[in-house]
Amino acid sequence: MNKIGKNIVMSLVIPVVVYLFFFILCNATGNAGFGVGSDLQTILYTSVYSGLIAMAMAINLSSGRFDFSIGATMVLAIIIGGNVAKDYNLGAVGLLIVTVLIGLALGAVSGLVYTVLGLPPMVVSLGLAMIYEAIGFIFNKSKGVKLMGKNDLLIFAKMPWIVIVIAVVLVVMVLLWDFTKFGYERKALATGQKIATDQGINEKKNAIICYIISGVLLGIAGCVYISKYGTVSPETGLSSSSYFMTAFLPMFIGGAIAKYSSQPIGIYIGAITQAFITSGLSWLGFSSSAMTVMNGVIVMAFLVYTSNSHILVEQKMFKEKLEKARATREAKEAKEG
Amino acid sequence: MKKRLLSLALCAVMSAGLIAGCGSSDSSESSGTSSSGSAAESSEEASTDTADVSNFPEETIKIGVESFDTTDEQFMALQEYLDYLADNMNLEMVYSESIDSAEAEMDFIDSCASAGCDAIFAYYNVSPEAIQETIDKGMYYWGTEQYAPDYEDNEYYVGCYTFTEDDSEENGDYLGGYELGYSLGEQGVKHVFYCNGGASFGVQMFIDRQSGFEAGIEAAQADGYEIEYDSSADVIEGWPGTDDFTAAVSSKLSGDYDGAAVSFNAATLFQPINDAGKADSIKIAAIGGVNDTYYDAFNNGLVSTIVYDCEEVVFGNGIVAIINAVTGHGDVTRDGDAAGRVLTYRWTLTDPDQFNAIYDMHDAGEYYITASDVANLCAEYNSSITFDEINEYYQSFTLENTVK
Numbered sequence: 001m002n003k004i005g006k007n008i009v010m011s012l013v014i015p016v017v018v019y020l021f022f023f024i025l026c027n028a029t030g031n032a033g034f035g036v037g038s039d040l041q042t043i044l045y046t047s048v049y050s051g052l053i054a055m056a057m058a059i060n061l062s063s064g065r066f067d068f069s070i071g072a073t074m075v076l077a078i079i080i081g082g083n084v085a086k087d088y089n090l091g092a093v094g095l096l097i098v099t100v101l102i103g104l105a106l107g108a109v110s111g112l113v114y115t116v117l118g119l120p121p122m123v124v125s126l127g128l129a130m131i132y133e134a135i136g137f138i139f140n141k142s143k144g145v146k147l148m149g150k151n152d153l154l155i156f157a158k159m160p161w162i163v164i165v166i167a168v169v170l171v172v173m174v175l176l177w178d179f180t181k182f183g184y185e186r187k188a189l190a191t192g193q194k195i196a197t198d199q200g201i202n203e204k205k206n207a208i209i210c211y212i213i214s215g216v217l218l219g220i221a222g223c224v225y226i227s228k229y230g231t232v233s234p235e236t237g238l239s240s241s242s243y244f245m246t247a248f249l250p251m252f253i254g255g256a257i258a259k260y261s262s263q264p265i266g267i268y269i270g271a272i273t274q275a276f277i278t279s280g281l282s283w284l285g286f287s288s289s290a291m292t293v294m295n296g297v298i299v300m301a302f303l304v305y306t307s308n309s310h311i312l313v314e315q316k317m318f319k320e321k322l323e324k325a326r327a328t329r330e331a332k333e334a335k336e337g
Numbered sequence: 338m339k340k341r342l343l344s345l346a347l348c349a350v351m352s353a354g355l356i357a358g359c360g361s362s363d364s365s366e367s368s369g370t371s372s373s374g375s376a377a378e379s380s381e382e383a384s385t386d387t388a389d390v391s392n393f394p395e396e397t398i399k400i401g402v403e404s405f406d407t408t409d410e411q412f413m414a415l416q417e418y419l420d421y422l423a424d425n426m427n428l429e430m431v432y433s434e435s436i437d438s439a440e441a442e443m444d445f446i447d448s449c450a451s452a453g454c455d456a457i458f459a460y461y462n463v464s465p466e467a468i469q470e471t472i473d474k475g476m477y478y479w480g481t482e483q484y485a486p487d488y489e490d491n492e493y494y495v496g497c498y499t500f501t502e503d504d505s506e507e508n509g510d511y512l513g514g515y516e517l518g519y520s521l522g523e524q525g526v527k528h529v530f531y532c533n534g535g536a537s538f539g540v541q542m543f544i545d546r547q548s549g550f551e552a553g554i555e556a557a558q559a560d561g562y563e564i565e566y567d568s569s570a571d572v573i574e575g576w577p578g579t580d581d582f583t584a585a586v587s588s589k590l591s592g593d594y595d596g597a598a599v600s601f602n603a604a605t606l607f608q609p610i611n612d613a614g615k616a617d618s619i620k621i622a623a624i625g626g627v628n629d630t631y632y633d634a635f636n637n638g639l640v641s642t643i644v645y646d647c648e649e650v651v652f653g654n655g656i657v658a659i660i661n662a663v664t665g666h667g668d669v670t671r672d673g674d675a676a677g678r679v680l681t682y683r684w685t686l687t688d689p690d691q692f693n694a695i696y697d698m699h700d701a702g703e704y705y706i707t708a709s710d711v712a713n714l715c716a717e718y719n720s721s722i723t724f725d726e727i728n729e730y731y732q733s734f735t736l737e738n739t740v741k
Binding site: 033037038039041042043045046050137142143144146148149151154157158225227228229230231233234235236237239242243245246274275278279281282283285287288289291292 | 406408413435569570577578582583588
């Protein structure tokens with residue numbers, strides 16, 4: 001198998017195995033609806049929504065910046081964008097553009113505040129989350145945004161738009177990640193900030209761009225979310241943090257399989273895997289609490305694996321070296337004997 | 338120095354944001370012209386005049402209002418009514434942020450005491466300690482029927498509302514859930530799923546609603562309605578926004594259900610049901626409000642039942658009790674020796690005409706119980722008023738009497 005073939009297999013093996021596992025189990029237990037028809041549509045929605053949030057989180061987290069304002073940014077962007085699109089009859093594309101622009105602006109504010117203040121990102125993002133939540137609460141007299149029944153606006157959770165959205169996002173993200181100066185600099189900063197800045201990479205500029213991209217992704221995620229539910233309520237008391245709780249598993253799976261493709265693709269594959277697990281457990285009748293436990297166990301397992309995978313590589317390397325040394329000694333002894 | 342200044346500026350902006358988020362809203366408009374309608378006619382003492390009561394009570398009464406979620410639609414509707422009263426009477430409201438723990442509740446009560454509040458209006462309560470803390474701080478406390486037996490002898494505990502005439506353990510949440518289940522059975526629904534909100538996470542109000550819902554289903558079945566419900570298979574746990582909720586809704590909508598009961602804001606189901614092409618075949622029953630969220634859905638038949646607590650009827654009596662207590666007429670809050678429980682009726686809306694009548698009235702900034710009606714129930718304003726008359730007055734506001 002050539003390298004490309006191996007990479008494709010390694011990238012897809014996790015979701016394929018998970019899908020087959022639940023498909024067989026669900027069918028064996030009389031739940032034939034898993035992974036087909038409308039359930040597949042839901043899996044697609046869940047994977048796109050979670051994948052976008054996971055990408056938005058990963059772009060900063062891989063550089064050590066935990067952004068607590070992710071949920072608040074998404075909620076505020078869609079509350080403002082949704083109301084503007086409704087009031088001015090902008091249509092679905094208008095909704096997407098306005099929401100993305102607001103997400104972009106909020107991302108830029110987050111990045112600027114972080115770089116100007118120089119405070120720990122956790123502290124800055126906590127403060128910004130509270131501010132964004134409060135603005136979202138005040139906007140539209142605390143009523144959030146309600147677009148139920150406006151099917152001309154709510155297209156982004158349906159076929160073919162949802163596929164178009166994620167395809168465009170993945171293409172752009174892969175290009176940005178792996179084929180631009182920004183992407184190389186981001187990678188350099190993520191793996192060795194001191195060396196990268198000593199080489200002349202502008203860390204602040206890179207961080208602001210990361211926050212902006214994160215804001216754009218959250219704006220798109222907001223459009224996908226409201227297209228599914230038709231309504232978004234404002235959040236207060238940092239309750240917007242619940243929006244990014246589903247981002248961790250895709251992010252860790254993405255981190256583990258990124259070496260076979262690209263981090264954005266890895267994250268999206270992680271999101272698909274998570275969507276299969278969630279849907280499968282739901283068809284099997286698992287309670288919400290049980291699903292949360294399962295999710296936590298899988299995240300832990302991935303963390304354990306990714307944190308210790310180098311040990312396996314080292315062991316393999318030592319074993320090879322030992323065998324090579326033995327072979328050399330045996331050859332030498334044979335020659336002498 | 339520059340960093341410090343910027344940090345201070347950020348803190349100032351954050352504080353401003355928080356204050357804006359939890360401060361009182363002036364969104365409601367006072368009408369001053371509304372009539373208390375036919376229900377009020379059944380109570381002789383209750384006046385329907387629209388006298389200017391903006392200077393009543395003589396001294397401003399400051400009231401702290403506890404909420405579990407400041408974005409909850411029922412709370413926002415109540416907030417509009419309380420703001421309307423504050424605009425038309427000498428009252429001031431201080432609203433809590435979303436209270437999610439006993440500590441947050443204690444903090445709010447302490448901050449109310451520091452701010453000079455006269456009373457706590459417990460739209461929500463986490464722990465009985467909060468009642469004791471309120472009393473210890475010298476403020477009056479209204480609300481929380483479940484703890485009333487422990488505090489009803491205390492003069493600072495001024496009562497609560499109740500939905501039951503006897504000492505039944507079936508509280509308001511239980512009865513609300515019951516109405517959801519029975520109403521769907523009565524409407525000919527054959528198979529229903531239930532969104533239980535926080536019941537599986539131990540949130541008492543949702544546990545009570547689920548128990549009530551299941552009792553309502555059993556009662557409907559006993560009355561010959563062919564409604565099916567399996568408590569292990571027909572339940573969706575949690576709230577929207579999570580992947581598991583989305584997956585559970587999807588699996589239910591691909592089933593043979595023709596009814597959905599929702600123990601929280603049902604609006605999050607409208608679009609998924611619509612997208613699944615089942616808007617004409619599923620009926621929703623929800624504990625909800627009369628507002629924009631439900632207007633279209635109720636009028637086009639997607640929502641067939643709303644169990645509704647009319648703000649001025651169910652909760653308004655708390656303001657009457659607090660004014661009476663603070664103005665030195667604590668005796669008017671007592672039913673015998675104990676703090677009075679005002680019997681009110683929850684409205685189960687199944688007719689769009691009723692929904693629209695309530696919607697239109699509230700949308701115009703008018704209420705079934707006006708500020709002058711509230712003043713008339715206060716002994717400082719109407720010296721002949723008694724607790725029995727107040728109780729009788731609020732009881733008269735049944736759906737049938739009030740909404741023609």
